[in-house]
Amino acid sequence: MSAPGTMLIVGAGQAGAWAARTLRESGHAGRIVLCGAERHAPYERPPLSKGLITGVSSVADSEVLGLAEMEDRAIEFLPSLEAVKIDPASRAVLFGDGQKISYEKLLLATGGSPCRPRLPGLDSPRVHTLRTLDDALALRRAFAQAPRTVIIGGGWIGLETAATACSLGCSVSVIEASPRLCGRSLMSPVSEWLLERHEAAGVRVRLGHGVTALNDDADGIRVRLDDGSVIVADLVLVGVGMQPNDALAREAGLDCGQGVRVDAACRTSDPHIYAAGDVAVLAHPRAPQGLRLESWQNAQDQGVAAARAMLGQTVAYMPVPLLWSEQYEHMIQIAGFPNLAQHTLWRATPGGGRLYLGVDTSGVTVAAVGIDAGRDFRAARKSVEQNAQAPLAGYQSCDASAPAGSSANSELTA
Numbered sequence: 001m002s003a004p005g006t007m008l009i010v011g012a013g014q015a016g017a018w019a020a021r022t023l024r025e026s027g028h029a030g031r032i033v034l035c036g037a038e039r040h041a042p043y044e045r046p047p048l049s050k051g052l053i054t055g056v057s058s059v060a061d062s063e064v065l066g067l068a069e070m071e072d073r074a075i076e077f078l079p080s081l082e083a084v085k086i087d088p089a090s091r092a093v094l095f096g097d098g099q100k101i102s103y104e105k106l107l108l109a110t111g112g113s114p115c116r117p118r119l120p121g122l123d124s125p126r127v128h129t130l131r132t133l134d135d136a137l138a139l140r141r142a143f144a145q146a147p148r149t150v151i152i153g154g155g156w157i158g159l160e161t162a163a164t165a166c167s168l169g170c171s172v173s174v175i176e177a178s179p180r181l182c183g184r185s186l187m188s189p190v191s192e193w194l195l196e197r198h199e200a201a202g203v204r205v206r207l208g209h210g211v212t213a214l215n216d217d218a219d220g221i222r223v224r225l226d227d228g229s230v231i232v233a234d235l236v237l238v239g240v241g242m243q244p245n246d247a248l249a250r251e252a253g254l255d256c257g258q259g260v261r262v263d264a265a266c267r268t269s270d271p272h273i274y275a276a277g278d279v280a281v282l283a284h285p286r287a288p289q290g291l292r293l294e295s296w297q298n299a300q301d302q303g304v305a306a307a308r309a310m311l312g313q314t315v316a317y318m319p320v321p322l323l324w325s326e327q328y329e330h331m332i333q334i335a336g337f338p339n340l341a342q343h344t345l346w347r348a349t350p351g352g353g354r355l356y357l358g359v360d361t362s363g364v365t366v367a368a369v370g371i372d373a374g375r376d377f378r379a380a381r382k383s384v385e386q387n388a389q390a391p392l393a394g395y396q397s398c399d400a401s402a403p404a405g406s407s408a409n410s411e412l413t414a
């Protein structure tokens with residue numbers, strides 16, 4: 001039997017927390033249950049690869065929805081509790097401790113888990129992944145010894161942790177299998193800038209190489225690369241992406257791709273079940289396979305949107321992706337769809353920053369990347385949101401050593 005008035009949220013991360021808060025703020029008077037597999041109250045993950053490891057920020061700074069607020073808002077918080085099965089027919093969720101909670105509406109906000117490649121030696125105690133607060137606290141303890149560090153994966157988490165480790169005096173190598181850094185989420189000139197910045201900090205970056213094995217020995221852990229070379233380290237961080245935690249949804253027969261498929265109202269293929277955050281794949285006109293975002297902003301906004309939709313409000317959540325990263329002293333902001341860019345333009349911004357625009361074949365700005373570009377980035381982000389033609393004046397093309405307005409780039413104005 002369903003439970004009229006009970007809003008059940010599985011996953012107490014950024015999306016789940018914002019959904020719980022929004023349900024109450026939007027006037028829901030019934031039961032709100034927020035359950036999470038972790039032992040902590042909801043917290044933000046961005047500090048985990050940055051200030052939480054260096055000690056600049058504390059665990060308390062990362063809180064998204066504290067115990068006191070949950071008590072005030074009568075949100076029932078069930079930590080350390082894993083949902084193991086959804087029964088859509090009876091509208092109930094079964095938990096690891098044997099209890100069953102019935103719902104009127106269910107939100108899946110289960111996020112993702114780090115990918116673990118099949119690699120001999122991956123079970124070594126020197127090998128870390130980074131997704132949770134407990135992972136970050138373990139890394140903080142390990143980095144206190146300034147270990148020789150190898151990071152497998154040159155994506156956001158790998159690079160942020162590389163910068164953090166450098167700032168703590170570690171010697172750092174980054175191994176990336178593809179030919180460039182953050183290849184899935186940046187235009188290549190920005191990847192080149194990142195490479196230069198990390199190398200300038202002393203990070204040894206090996207692009208186009210995979211790791212074939214890890215072996216512990218008396219001197220540390222030996223990281224073997226596919227060209228036969230070996231790097232000896234004290235600590236290895238595996239940062240090769242995440243898998244959406246969509247097993248519950250799959251087993252319940254919900255439509256899934258690389259995550260749980262949702263529409264603009266955050267609804268899954270079951271009208272009583274919603275999904276938000278890293279686990280949700282949104283049907284989106286610019287992404288034929290669906291759009292699954294791994295970003296703080298999306299987790300918050302989609303959590304809010306899902307809560308409103310669960311209350312029957314009209315919701316049309318169709319975001320322009322927005323992400324930021326902090327590495328060394330730099331703030332890097334990305335808006336839009338860098339993978340759709342055919343050309344890249346750039347210009348310097350006041351104060352020593354850089355602004356890159358990704359432009360498609362018809363001259364539309366499909367992505368903007370700011371490096372310490374503050375206000376200029378915000379203006380460029382608006383252009384992306386409005387599908388505006390790229391403003392060529394003042395920009396240089398990254399595709400040829402010619403100014404963007406020259407004949408070499410005339411197709412951009414078409």
Ligand SMILES: Cc1cc2nc3c(=O)[nH]c(=O)nc-3n(C[C@H](O)[C@H](O)[C@H](O)COP(=O)(O)OP(=O)(O)OC[C@H]3O[C@@H](n4cnc5c(N)ncnc54)[C@H](O)[C@@H]3O)c2cc1C
Binds near residue numbers: 016036297323
């Ligand atoms: C180290 C790190 C740094 C990041 N830095 C940035 C950044 O600088 N900028 C940015 O934009 N984004 C950043 N992100 C991404 C951003 O934090 C995520 O996109 C966001 O946390 C996703 O929120 P979520 O609620 O969807 O998932 P999560 O925050 O992962 O929360 C999901 C929760 O669900 C729980 N759960 C899973 N399965 C079950 C189950 N069966 N039963 C109960 N509970 C379950 C999990 O334990 C987890 O607590 C970072 C992520 C990480 C890991």
